[in-house]
Amino acid sequence: MxxxxxxxxxxxxxxxxxxxxxxxxxxxxxxxxxxxxxxxxxxxxxxxxxxxxxxxxxxxxxxxxxxxxxxxxxxLGTPEKPHRLQRAFIDEQAAQCGYCANGMIMRAKALLDTVPKPSEGEVRLALDGNLCRCGVHQRIISAVMRASREA
CATH class of the missing domain: 3.10.20.30 (Beta-grasp domain)
Incomplete structure (x- = not known):
């Protein structure tokens, strides 16, 4: 137990x-x-x-x-006070169906905790193992980059 x-x-x-x-x-x-x-x-x-x-x-x-x-x-956050990554995903409309958003946000959180100001290439590499069927990859990258600027 x-x-x-x-x-x-x-x-x-x-x-x-x-x-x-x-x-x-x-x-x-x-x-x-x-x-x-x-x-x-x-x-x-x-x-x-x-x-x-x-x-x-x-x-x-x-x-x-x-x-x-x-x-x-x-x-990470609450509906009243979302984490900066959650807020950035909303602001960038980085979720179409939303199914991948959990994994994308959690991997991005781990990245930003170790590399607060990553390059776009570093973000792409960190998220490479997460799949999105809806094709909003560029919005996801934009959201992570936005969150890194808001640190």
Missing amino acids: PVLKVNGQSHNLAVPDDAPLLYVLRNDLKLNGPKFGCGLSQCGACTVLIDGQPVRSCVTSAGAVVGQDIVTLEG
């Missing part, structure tokens, strides 16, 4: 250690930022931050992250 620290709060959960973290976050904690995309760690829709590093929660077990800080999209 793992105790997970998610978005600054500890949760004592009656789930098996090998339960996929994504399922625990969505089903047990009702955090719907991370999405189920492929289930194979290929699309990035399920990305969360574990101790500040982007991790695919669909292939990470709950037991593997006990004692680590887990941050989901919900942990």
Whole structure:
């Protein structure tokens, strides 16, 4: 029975250690930022931050992250006060269907935490493993660049 620290709060959960973290976050904690995309760690829709590093929660077990800080999209900001990346995605209209937005924002957060003023090339490289089916890639890049300027 793992105790997970998610978005600054500890949760004592009656789930098996090998339960996929994504399922625990969505089903047990009702955090719907991370999405189920492929289930194979290929699309990035399920990305969360574990101790500040982007991790695919669909292939990470709950037991593997006990004692680590887990941050989901919900942990970045609120509707009243969104994180600068969330605000930039809104301002740049960087989500068409919105399915990839979680993974894009979480990877961008990890990038901006380590490289506060990245080049466009660095942003593209950081987001390279995340897929967007709608084709708003340029708006996503623009949103990350905007957020980096607003730091």
